[in-house]
Amino acid sequence: MPPILEIARVVKRFGGVAAVNGVSLALEPGRIYGLIGPNGSGKTTLFNCITGIETRDEGEVRFKGRRIDGWPPHRVFHLGIGRTFQIIRVFPELTALENLLVVTTSSYADARRRAEELLGFVKLERLAGEYAGNLSYGQQKLVEFVRVLMTDPELILLDEPAAGVNRTLLNELLDAVRAQRDRGKTVLLVEHDMKVVMGLCETVFVLDHGEKLAEGTPGVIQSDERVIEAYFGR
């Protein structure tokens, strides 16, 4: 199958530091991918380059064969790439329901039906009218996750979905991610919790100092000496 997302030699510099330095990777549709690496290895910056929040300095980003680097974030989103953030970015003074409603361009009735369905899907229907800022950390993460699903994107980028989420909520979240995969959607997630990565992902990419260090199944990655070195030092 042709890749749904193709990144070729992407470079992003901040001043003299190359946060992402020539990374290439390709994602096939209908799979869950992991992106791991020590802090500062360029994972979030790579997400930002894909979604248009940062403009890459060099290289190409292709989605379904189409160049999207240089596109503004809102256009990238409507093309079918949704994302969540490492630090939660719900709209605190909008209700949970409103957080979802603002996303789609479909009719109000359709949007409302879908939003209620999605809140029910993560068992938050009771809190639909509550200001998102009043929800617990884990609940906000779930709102942010289902907000992305409003437009039913083909590719979902999750930045540390498990961080700070308790076990019960986490299992719900992971089930929801698998459900998306089973529907043919592609997921790329940044995660530090290795249990989550190893249990969920079919392929893992390892970044270190802005470069791709390794790529492979979780089993291969876990025993790769360069990866162990990057994490723990020699």
Add this chain to the structure above:
Amino acid sequence: MTRWLYAGLAVVLTGLALYPIEATGYGIRFMLQLFMWIALAQSWNLISGLTGYVSFGHVAFFGMGAYAAGILIVTLGWPWLVAALAGGVMAMALALVIGWPCLRLKGPYFAIAMLGLNEVLRVAASYYEGLTGGGNGLSLPTLYASVQIYYVMGLLALAVTALTYVIITSRFGLRLMTIREDEVAAEAMGIDTFRYKLYAFLLSAVAPGIAGGLAARDQGYIEPISVFPLITTITMIVMALFGGKGTIWGPVLGAVILFTFQEMVWARFIYLHQLLFGAVIVAVVLLMPRGILGVLQQKYNLPRTI
């Protein structure tokens, strides 16, 4: 509760419609200015209360409307109502010219640009004497139309408030709020933030432009310092903040309370009133940053329509 609110509103509106029959000249002028402040505070609320992009020069649209209407009345002999509406269109055109480059920038640049815009316009109005009368000002032909202007200004205040209602209860309004809440997330969630900010800004410029045109006609004389004063921007900001920015009725409430207070105190203490006004600003910012309605909404979990 909402039903009672609107029943009360209907009573108030009927009272205001009949008011000129019994009113004194002072009463008409007082109400006319109150309507103007409601329209101004509410307009500021549309851009700054909803999107969080603080306009420190909203009086620029007021002055633009005043001069546009004044010049049209004096040089072309346009009827004042048409001239005032043209002032609104001119203010919107000005908003497009300034918003197009400035709203692309995120952060405080917009606030600073608006502050500068007002100063530039004031200097321009002084400089182009042939058109504006320069520092000598522009005198309009004598006309007694306070009662008519009372009604038009009242309708203007009502129209902006109705527009705010429509916006806040729609997804358009919610999207404007996402810009205030988190602009990066709004962009990432598919909202074309530049376009939304620009729409809100254009809408927020119309009523001040019309109000400027009406005020010019009502006062019969305009000069650069009388239609571009920074204090007018500050007053509309304080009114909106005091009542509750980002709410439908907050700016109305703020305008009614502060303008009444200002008039009553001003009549007695000419020098003290600025001090008291300053004290109100400090108190609001420190004690009640959400304003009266903002506090009530949070405390009692009221719907956005209140």
